[in-house]
Amino acid sequence: MNRREFLLTSTAGLGLVTASCVKIGKGAVLSNGSAGLGHLKLLPYPQQIRLTGGSLSLGQPRRVRNQKQPTATERIALVSLRRSFPRGGPPIGVRLGSIEEGHDPSWLDPGEKQFLLSEKTNSEASVLRIDSRGITVVGKGKYGLLYGVQTV
Numbered sequence: 001m002n003r004r005e006f007l008l009t010s011t012a013g014l015g016l017v018t019a020s021c022v023k024i025g026k027g028a029v030l031s032n033g034s035a036g037l038g039h040l041k042l043l044p045y046p047q048q049i050r051l052t053g054g055s056l057s058l059g060q061p062r063r064v065r066n067q068k069q070p071t072a073t074e075r076i077a078l079v080s081l082r083r084s085f086p087r088g089g090p091p092i093g094v095r096l097g098s099i100e101e102g103h104d105p106s107w108l109d110p111g112e113k114q115f116l117l118s119e120k121t122n123s124e125a126s127v128l129r130i131d132s133r134g135i136t137v138v139g140k141g142k143y144g145l146l147y148g149v150q151t152v
């Protein structure tokens with residue numbers, strides 16, 4: 001897959017994003033074509049962004065433990081996040097998983113679960129949530145998880 005195919009595939013495959021650190025307006029839901037998103041430099045670019053307000057101090061990511069051992073995909077994703085985040089600051093809780101390889105079902109709300117389980121949803125799609133508790137990325141497939149982490 002060349003860079004152009006990656007950009008087209010990954011942009012088309014993303015789902016919901018809740019970005020807490022962006023100041024547009026609490027509760028705003030913006031789609032890919034909405035005005036006012038020019039300052040969000042995201043790649044792959046999400047299909048939808050739901051702004052909820054709040055903030056998250058950046059520090060080194062740490063995996064939130066659940067019942068299962070991390071998969072190879074989750075380990076790669078966590079290494080990628082650690083390279084991108086500042087070394088100082090409080091640690092950030094990170095929840096990583098996918099429908100394909102497993103995740104904690106409590107991480108997703110019913111609409112997000114329905115989105116990822118839909119046959120119409122691309123296997124490279126993901127749900128990304130950033131809130132005061134940390135970062136959650138759940139992909140439909142393992143590549144959805146990696147593309148979601150890349151957006152972070």
